[in-house]
Structure formats: structure tokens, C-alpha cells
Amino acid sequence: MNGLLIANKNQESRDQLASLFDQSEYQVVKADAVANALEGIINKDIQVVVIDGHYDEQNIVKLIPLLKKCNRNISIILVSDEMPIDLERRIRKEGIFYHALKTAGEDNGEEIRQAVSYAFKKYEENTTIQAATRRKEKAMFPIKSMLSTIAITLMLVTPAFAVDTAQTYSSGILVMLLVGFCGLLIVAQLVPAVLVLFGLTKAAVQGASEKNKHQV
Numbered sequence: 001m002n003g004l005l006i007a008n009k010n011q012e013s014r015d016q017l018a019s020l021f022d023q024s025e026y027q028v029v030k031a032d033a034v035a036n037a038l039e040g041i042i043n044k045d046i047q048v049v050v051i052d053g054h055y056d057e058q059n060i061v062k063l064i065p066l067l068k069k070c071n072r073n074i075s076i077i078l079v080s081d082e083m084p085i086d087l088e089r090r091i092r093k094e095g096i097f098y099h100a101l102k103t104a105g106e107d108n109g110e111e112i113r114q115a116v117s118y119a120f121k122k123y124e125e126n127t128t129i130q131a132a133t134r135r136k137e138k139a140m141f142p143i144k145s146m147l148s149t150i151a152i153t154l155m156l157v158t159p160a161f162a163v164d165t166a167q168t169y170s171s172g173i174l175v176m177l178l179v180g181f182c183g184l185l186i187v188a189q190l191v192p193a194v195l196v197l198f199g200l201t202k203a204a205v206q207g208a209s210e211k212n213k214h215q216v
Contacts, residue, residue, distance in 0.1 A: 002026045002120050003046035007034045017052050017079070020109045021116070034063065041070045048097075048119045050112065052079040061087070064094040073126045075119035079112065097122070 004026040008014035011032070018028050029046060031037045040046040049067065051060075060078070067074055075097040082101060091099070098115040102108065 001045075002048070003029060003040060004116060005029045005031065005034070005037050005040065005046045005049045006052065007031050007037070007049065008052040009033070013052060017050065017112070020113055024113075026116075026120075034067065038070065041067060041074060044071055047071075047073070047123045048075045048077065048116055050077045050079060050116065061090050061094060064091055064096055068095050073123055073130070075123055077112070077115050077119060 002025065004021060006014055006018050006028060007030075008017065009032050014030050014032070018030050021028050026048075027045075029037055029040060034041075034049065034051065037046060041049070051063075064076055067076060076095070077098045077100065078091065078096055079100045079102060088099060097119050100108070100111055100115060
């Protein structure tokens, strides 16, 4: 059920404004002050508030954010006489849905009816979007939990696969020893060959010396 609050200190004006919605499907609540219907706003039984009458500048500026805290999707329609531009900018900045100027005749009533109708549609759109967002977040929660679990598991398992500096140092020594041993094998293989080559060279030199002596 769409709940509509009409707040006006003057009972006659309040009843007159409420009569605009006699043929509507809205559940109209009339009060001389918004505070008297605060419970319905908090419980979200009231989705649109029409504030009619004269209000102090500071009070109206403070009232709008308070209502938004009770229900951030609530639509607030202000019906008043002309007000200073600065004040109108301030209340629009606070999140007022629509500001209607008081005029005589049927035109003003039709304007307010259309504003209220659009306010309910906007309220439904916002609540639908938020509900879809909550469902999406709820659906994503298991996936996020799984990803978090995997991340934590990897953080715990990674140290087991991390390179131990002591092992690295020991492995380096073993590699150096292996390379040195291979070097010794190579040297051991080369020494006999060098000795043989040295012996052959020495024998050749001695043979050449003896041959020269015999020629002399």
C-alpha cells in the first residue's frame, strides 16, 4: 500500500489537500506536523510526504535531512509560497523531491497530484534497484568468500614453497664442490697428456742436440 502523509498545521487546508486524493489508491495520513507521523516514516509505511504551509527557514532545512535519515528513499514535496532563491537551492540540495507554489484553482491541485504520482513511481524504482543490488551482493557473497578462502590458503601455503636461505646456501656449496670436482677430473686427465708432450719435446730436443754434435 502506498502511504501518503499530508502535513499542515491548518486543519482546513490539510483536509482540502487530502481531498485531492479521495479517488486514489493511496493510504492518506493527515497530521498537523511531520513529527506526529514519524513512526510511519521510519517503518516505511509512508513513502511520500507533502508538507503544506509556512515553515521557518531553519526548520525546513533541518527537517528534510532528518526525514532522509529515517528513510533515504522517501520523497518530500513542499507546497509553499514563493521563497528566496538561496533557501530553495538549499532545500533542493538536501534532497527535496518537488517544490510546488501555492496558487488558486484546479491547476495547483493537478500539479500536486502529478507530483505525488511521479514520486511514488520514483520511490518504487529506487527500492527495486536497491533490492536488486542487495540480491546481487548476496549472490556474490559465496564467490567472494571462496576467493577470500583461496587467497588465505595461498598465503598460508606459500611459505612452504618459499626458498629457504639455509637450503639455498647449502645447495650453492654443493654446486661449487661439484664444479670443483669436475675441474679436478679435467686437470687429472690433462696432466698425463702434458707430461707426455713435455717428454716428447724434451726427447726431440735432446735428439737434435746429439745429431748436431755428430755433425760437428
